[in-house]
Amino acid sequence: MSALDATLAALADPTRRRVVEALRRGPRRAGELAETTQMTAPALSRHLRVLRTHGLVSEERVEHDARVRVYRLRRERFEELQAWLTEIEVFWTLQLGSFKAHAERRARAKRT
Amino acid sequence: MSPNDSVRVTTTVAVEPAEAFEVFTSDVDAWWRRGPRFRADGARPSQMRFEPGRGGRLLEVYDEASGDAFEFGRVLDWEPPKRLRFEFRGRNFAPDEVTFVEVRFKPAPGGTLVTLEQSGWSALRLDHPVRHGAQEPAFIAAMGGWWAELLGSLRATSRARRPR
Numbered sequence: 001m002s003a004l005d006a007t008l009a010a011l012a013d014p015t016r017r018r019v020v021e022a023l024r025r026g027p028r029r030a031g032e033l034a035e036t037t038q039m040t041a042p043a044l045s046r047h048l049r050v051l052r053t054h055g056l057v058s059e060e061r062v063e064h065d066a067r068v069r070v071y072r073l074r075r076e077r078f079e080e081l082q083a084w085l086t087e088i089e090v091f092w093t094l095q096l097g098s099f100k101a102h103a104e105r106r107a108r109a110k111r112t
Numbered sequence: 113m114s115p116n117d118s119v120r121v122t123t124t125v126a127v128e129p130a131e132a133f134e135v136f137t138s139d140v141d142a143w144w145r146r147g148p149r150f151r152a153d154g155a156r157p158s159q160m161r162f163e164p165g166r167g168g169r170l171l172e173v174y175d176e177a178s179g180d181a182f183e184f185g186r187v188l189d190w191e192p193p194k195r196l197r198f199e200f201r202g203r204n205f206a207p208d209e210v211t212f213v214e215v216r217f218k219p220a221p222g223g224t225l226v227t228l229e230q231s232g233w234s235a236l237r238l239d240h241p242v243r244h245g246a247q248e249p250a251f252i253a254a255m256g257g258w259w260a261e262l263l264g265s266l267r268a269t270s271r272a273r274r275p276r
Contacts, residue, residue: 088119092228095145096123099226102143103135107127 003055007077010054015039016047020073023057027072120229129217130193132224136215137162137196140170152182152203162198166190170198185210193217200230 011017015037022028022036034044048071051057056077062068125132135143141160148154152172159173170184185199197214212232218225 088230089121091149092119092121092230095143095150096121096226096228098145099136099143100123100125102139103125103127103132106135106139106142107131 003077003080006054007056007081010051010056013047013050015043016051019044019047019051020056023071023073027060027070029068029070033071119231120227122225122227124220124223124225126223128193129219129224132217132226133192133194133196136217136226137164137192152184158182162187164190170200188212189214 011020018037019033022033028036030041030044030048033039033048034041037044039047048057048059052059056074057071058074060070060072062070127135140162144150144160146154146158151158151160153174156174159176161171161173163169163171164187166187166189168187168190170187171181172184173181175181182203183201185201187196187198189195189197195214195216197212200211200213210232211230214229214231216227218227
């Protein structure tokens with residue numbers, strides 16, 4: 001599985017997309033995330049584990065309190081996703097360009 | 113990349129919508145580019161084909177006689193001269209992964225405005241309940257918006273963080 005596959009697989013779940021959504025606004029503690037996403041701590045922890053193992057989210061401990069963990073999005077994974085989407089855009093741009101050229105060539109040929 | 117949607121491309125073609133739809137589907141092999149970047153198996157000679165109508169397949173045919181072909185997906189909506197929608201899978205997709213391509217043909221000055229949009233990514237599973245419900249287009253639109261918004265905000269974030 002490539003990093004991009006891992007990103008997409010992790011985002012395939014709507015609950016995990018909600019977690020990512022919440023983290024877009026900045027790093028959050030697990031407690032805050034549970035509240036925002038209205039999930040129980042065990043359920044949230046399961047989803048955070050998937051996001052972490054798939055590399056979308058990083059986990060940090062707070063200096064003064066070892067029990068508190070802060071989660072944040074890892075930007076590089078989303079940049080890969082962006083690059084992939086750009087590639088798809090180029091793919092279809094080339095295809096539509098070829099379609100246009102063909103359709104217009106055919107129409108000209110029909111007229112003559 | 114468009115700010116409104118992550119993967120949407122348009123072109124204006126100098127023929128009427130009905131002809132544009134006809135060429136897009138019947139003539140797909142003539143315009144669909146060749147080679148490994150565009151075809152599922154770019155190394156082999158192939159013929160692209162849309163089987164007309166809802167439920168038809170988009171195929172890359174290698175051997176007509178033996179039926180050897182790659183199926184990109186099924187046609188979900190076949191509404192000449194306005195709209196075409198089909199599933200679009202790559203060769204490396206898992207069986208439950210699918211994306212959707214919608215093509216709209218709209219009369220425009222000088223011909224037809226063709227808008228092609230690919231959405232769904234692998235986030236929309238084949239067995240997703242939304243695929244059986246009426247809210248499917250809305251769901252896909254929402255997904256597209258979600259990606260666009262997410263990517264937009266991340267782009268903004270990375271610009272802001274870039275050292276000067």
